[in-house]
Each structure stands twice: as C-alpha cells, then as structure tokens.
Amino acid sequence: MTEYAFAARGLVKRFGKTTALAGVDLSARPGSVLGVLGPNGAGKTTAIRILATLARPDEGTATVGGHDVVREAARVRRLIGLTGQGSMLDEELTGPANLVLIGRLLDLGKAGATDRAHELLERFELTEAARRPVSTYSGGMKRRLDLAASLVGRPHVVFLDEPSVGLDPGKREELWRMVRELTAEGTTVLLTTQYLEEADALADAITVIDHGRVIADGTPAELKRVVGGQAVSLRPTDPALVPTAALAMERVTGRAPDHPGGHTLTVPVDGDDTAWELARALREADVRVTEFSLHLPSLDEVFFALTGASRKTHEETA
Structure with a gap:
C-alpha cells in the first residue's frame, strides 16, 4: 500500500496569461478526507481536474495510488470516481439506466453493471424513483445519483467538487453521512467546498488555496489556532446584566469582550484556568448565564482571516 492515496x-497550470495553480501540494492518506478550501477562482477545481486526468499540469507531478496521472492515466482512471459541480447524468434516462451505462463502460458486464446499479440505488435511497427519467428528480436526488455514479467502479479515491451546492440542510446531512460511510470502508475523499461547517464536520485535514497557492494546511483544530487560541462566549440570562458581565470579563482577562450581536459576549482566554476564573467572577457578580462555552475559533473565522490576509498581500504586490 502506498503511503498516500x-x-x-x-x-502549476496556466491558461494563457492566467496562472490557475502556482506550485500546489496536496496529499491524503488512505481512508481519509482532505478538505480543499478557497474562494471562487482559487484553483480548487483545476487541481481536481489534474488529479482526475482531465487536465495536464504545466509543471509538477501527481499520483493516485502510486500511479502518475500523466504517464499512467488509464490506470488512474480505474482507481477514481468524480462528482463535479455540474451533473454528468443523462436526464432522459432513468437512474438505473445511467448507472448501468457507466458500469458497462467500466467493463463490468451487463449482469455486473445491473447488480451494481441496484445496489447503489438502494444505498442512496433512490429505488422508488427507479422507473422515472432523471429529469423528474429533485436537486437532492440528482446529487445523490451523481455520487452513486462516481462509485459504480468501486473507486479507491473519490473527488467531490462542491457536492452539496444547492442542497438544503437535511439533504446536506445525508451527503455527509454517505461520505463518512465511504471513508469507513477505506475510500479516500478529496472534498472541495465553500461550506465551512462541511469541512469542519468531514475533513481529517484541510488545505486552503488562494490565488493558485497553498496558504495554509493542517487539521481543522490546527488551523483554528492560526487566528488565536481559545475563547469564552457567554449570554447572560438577564440582558440588563450584559454591561456587568462585560466588566467582569475584562477584569479577569484584561481584554474588553467582543459583542457580536444579541446579548452574547466573547473574549479570548489563555486556557481552561482563565475560563474557570471567569465563571467564578460571574458568580460573584451575580450574573447568571444561559450559555457559557470555551471553544476554538470557528473555521469560518480561520477562512476569512487567511484569505483576507492573502488577498491584501496580493493586492499590495500586484
């Protein structure tokens, strides 16, 4: 088994005078999820296209399962599945017909392709719509069928390029469950997404790309520490006591708390001990709270801190 899936x-990939990728490194170990984040136009889809053998790099190398994506493209294609931003389904065909067609193209044989199609339709809860053309499917059903189509060949690596765009929260949760099932079975997933909570929920590691360059990578917890350590957020039961709570927080931490909205107050802390001191100070000030949490910054804060800083640097040097 190779060290990396x-x-x-x-x-490096250029389109005329535009450099889409400027020396990007990406890797994931078998059975893990790599989340690739970045603003629109950052180069995420271009990187997936190269790994999926749909585009050639101008410079650099890439392997899937130890096979070079340029020199051994045919072997790589046997190892991967791809769900792109747009649907690749034939909407005039039924769901099973789409899956069987893909299976036949993958040399599964008629019986093997049919069995695999039925297995995937059941897994993705699409059996009731089996006789209907895909044009009658809802957006969520089409995305589930897209994902099923990428799994017909039992791929070792699956590339999901913003797979949950357009899905409502409930359908997004279904997609997350399916991704977790894939990795539990040993499949490796590269996931690009603009939903930060999606990356936080699924990714074992995250790479942030901006202007075609990697500007940060690490686990979600490691990246959250990029914008600072822990913080305490609280909400007094009585809104009238917000000023009293704010004074107690500043007295303990030496910092005036942020007041992001509503009656919530947030202040950075040095660790658990400071949080306990803050809880005691609130009790002494007779401030009861409905919420009190010690947490790392959100991935949203990390994303905007990183890409904002990157964009400012880019503009200054442009």
Missing part, C-alpha cells in the same frame, strides 16, 4: 507536488 493521492499526492500532488508543485502543480
């Missing part, structure tokens, strides 16, 4: 080193 896929690995890219120094990927």
Whole structure:
C-alpha cells in the first residue's frame, strides 16, 4: 500500500496569461478526507481536474495510488470516481439506466453493471424513483445519483467538487453521512467546498488555496489556532446584566469582550484556568448565564482571516 492515496507536488497550470495553480501540494492518506478550501477562482477545481486526468499540469507531478496521472492515466482512471459541480447524468434516462451505462463502460458486464446499479440505488435511497427519467428528480436526488455514479467502479479515491451546492440542510446531512460511510470502508475523499461547517464536520485535514497557492494546511483544530487560541462566549440570562458581565470579563482577562450581536459576549482566554476564573467572577457578580462555552475559533473565522490576509498581500504586490 502506498503511503498516500493521492499526492500532488508543485502543480502549476496556466491558461494563457492566467496562472490557475502556482506550485500546489496536496496529499491524503488512505481512508481519509482532505478538505480543499478557497474562494471562487482559487484553483480548487483545476487541481481536481489534474488529479482526475482531465487536465495536464504545466509543471509538477501527481499520483493516485502510486500511479502518475500523466504517464499512467488509464490506470488512474480505474482507481477514481468524480462528482463535479455540474451533473454528468443523462436526464432522459432513468437512474438505473445511467448507472448501468457507466458500469458497462467500466467493463463490468451487463449482469455486473445491473447488480451494481441496484445496489447503489438502494444505498442512496433512490429505488422508488427507479422507473422515472432523471429529469423528474429533485436537486437532492440528482446529487445523490451523481455520487452513486462516481462509485459504480468501486473507486479507491473519490473527488467531490462542491457536492452539496444547492442542497438544503437535511439533504446536506445525508451527503455527509454517505461520505463518512465511504471513508469507513477505506475510500479516500478529496472534498472541495465553500461550506465551512462541511469541512469542519468531514475533513481529517484541510488545505486552503488562494490565488493558485497553498496558504495554509493542517487539521481543522490546527488551523483554528492560526487566528488565536481559545475563547469564552457567554449570554447572560438577564440582558440588563450584559454591561456587568462585560466588566467582569475584562477584569479577569484584561481584554474588553467582543459583542457580536444579541446579548452574547466573547473574549479570548489563555486556557481552561482563565475560563474557570471567569465563571467564578460571574458568580460573584451575580450574573447568571444561559450559555457559557470555551471553544476554538470557528473555521469560518480561520477562512476569512487567511484569505483576507492573502488577498491584501496580493493586492499590495500586484
């Protein structure tokens, strides 16, 4: 078994005068989820296209399952599945017909392709719509069928390019469950997304790309520490006591708390001990709270801190 399910080193891709990728490194170990984040136009989809053998890099190398995506493209295609931003389904066909067609193209044989199609339709809860053309499916059903289509060949690596765009929260949760099931079975997933909570919920590691360059990578917890340590957020039971709570927080921490909205107050703390001191100070001030949490910054804060800083640097040097 190779150390990495896929690995890219120094990927460069240019389109005329535009550099989409400027030396990107990406890798993931078998059975893990790599989340790739970045603003629109950052280069995420271009990186997936290279790994999926749909585009050639101008510089750098990439392998999937130890096979070079340029020199051994045919072997790589046997190892991967891809769900792109747009549907690749034939909407005039039924769901089973789409899956069987893909299975036949993958040389599963008629019986093997049919069995695999029925298995995937049941897994993705699409059997009731089996006789209907895909054009009659809802957006969530089409996304589930898209994902099923990418799994027909039992791929070792699945590339999901913003798979939950347009899904309502309930359908997004279904997609997350399916991704977790895939990795539990040993499949490796590269997930691009603009939903920060999605990356936080699914990714074992995250790479942030902006202007075609990797600007940060690490686990979600490691990236959250980029914008600072822990913080305490609280909400007094009585809104009239917000000023009293704010004074207690500043006295303990030496910092005036942020007041992001409503009656919530947030202040950075040095660790658990400071949080306990703050709880005691609130009790002494007779401030009761409905919420009190010690937490790391959100991934949203990390994303905007990183890409905002990157954009400012880019503009200053442009």
